[in-house]
Amino acid sequence: MSIHKEVKKVTTNTLLKLKSANQRISMLTAYDFSFATIFDAAGIDVILVGDSASNVMAGHETTLPITLDQMIYHASSVVRGVKRSLVVVDLPFGTYQSNSDIALASAIRIMKETGAHALKLEGGEEIVESVKKIVSAGIPVMGHLGLTPQSIYKFGTYNVRANNEAEAEKLKKDILLLQEAGCFACVLEKIPAALAKEVTASLIIPTIGIGAGNGCDGQVLVMHDMLGINNEFNPRFLRKYLNMHEQITNAVTQYIDDVKSGDFPNDKESY
Numbered sequence: 684m685s686i687h688k689e690v691k692k693v694t695t696n697t698l699l700k701l702k703s704a705n706q707r708i709s710m711l712t713a714y715d716f717s718f719a720t721i722f723d724a725a726g727i728d729v730i731l732v733g734d735s736a737s738n739v740m741a742g743h744e745t746t747l748p749i750t751l752d753q754m755i756y757h758a759s760s761v762v763r764g765v766k767r768s769l770v771v772v773d774l775p776f777g778t779y780q781s782n783s784d785i786a787l788a789s790a791i792r793i794m795k796e797t798g799a800h801a802l803k804l805e806g807g808e809e810i811v812e813s814v815k816k817i818v819s820a821g822i823p824v825m826g827h828l829g830l831t832p833q834s835i836y837k838f839g840t841y842n843v844r845a846n847n848e849a850e851a852e853k854l855k856k857d858i859l860l861l862q863e864a865g866c867f868a869c870v871l872e873k874i875p876a877a878l879a880k881e882v883t884a885s886l887i888i889p890t891i892g893i894g895a896g897n898g899c900d901g902q903v904l905v906m907h908d909m910l911g912i913n914n915e916f917n918p919r920f921l922r923k924y925l926n927m928h929e930q931i932t933n934a935v936t937q938y939i940d941d942v943k944s945g946d947f948p949n950d951k952e953s954y
C-alpha cells in the first residue's frame with residue numbers, strides 16, 4: 684500500500700514510515716509561493732527552501748551571502764502555498780556555526796516567522812551540539828553531509844566528496860552522530876553511490892540523495908536544474924524534466940514580436 688498516496692499531511696514521522704516500508708521520498712527545492720503551490724498539489728513529499736536561493740534566485744556564485752531575513756522571506760512565501768508537503772528550510776551560513784545558542788536563536792526565528800516545519804543544517808561533528816539544542820527545543824532537524832556548499836572555500840571545488848577512505852570514514856561517523864543527536868533525515872550530496880547505499884542501510888533515519896546514486900531513501904533536486912531553467916548547469920547527476928530555458932525564451936521572443944508588430948493586444952484582448 685502506498686503511504687505517499689494515503690498521507691494528507693507529510694510529517695517527519697511520515698518520512699520514517701516511508702523508509703521502514705521501503706518506499707522512496709521525493710523532495711524538490713522551491714523559493715516562492717507559485718512554484719510551491721504547484722509542487723505541493725503535484726504531490727511532492729518534501730519542499731526544501733534551500734539556501735541555493737542565493738544562487739538561483741539572487742544570482743550569487745555561492746550560497747554564502749544569503750541572509751536569515753532573505754531565507755525567512757522565501758520560506759514564508761513557500762509555506763503560504765503548501766497544504767500537504769513537509770517544508771524544510773536551510774539555516775543559512777553564519778547563523779549557526781558560531782555557537783549553539785546563536786543556532787537556536789536563528790532556528791526559532793525561522794520557525795516563528797515562516798510557519799515552516801523543519802530546518803536543515805550542513806555539517807557533522809562540528810554542529811552536533813547545535814543540532815541537539817535545536818531538537819530539544821522541539822524543532823525537527825535534517826542533516827546535510829558530503830558536498831556541503833556552505834564550506835566551498837574549505838574544499839575549493841564542487842567535486843565528488845568522500846571518495847577516499849578517510850573522508851568516507853568521517854562521513855559514516857558524522858551521520859551516526861547526527862542520527863543520535865536527533866536528526867530525522869539527512870541529505871547526502873555528491874558522494875559515491877556505494878557509500879551512500881552502505882550508509883543508508885546502517886541508519887534508522889532516511890537519507891535523501893543528490894548526486895549520491897540510487898541507494899538513498901529519497902532524492903532531491905534544485906527546481907531550476909530539473910526544470911531546465913538554468914541551461915548552464917549540467918552535472919552528471921542531473922535529470923532535466925523540462926527545457927524551460929528554451930520554452931521561456933521562445934515565449935518571450937514571440938511576445939516581443941507581437942508587441943512590436945502591433946498584433947498584441949487584439950480586439951478580444953481589449954476592453
Ligand code: KIV
Nearest residue numbers: 712733734735870903
Ligand atoms: O540549498 C539546496 O538547494 C540544497 C540541496 C541541494 C540539497 O541544500
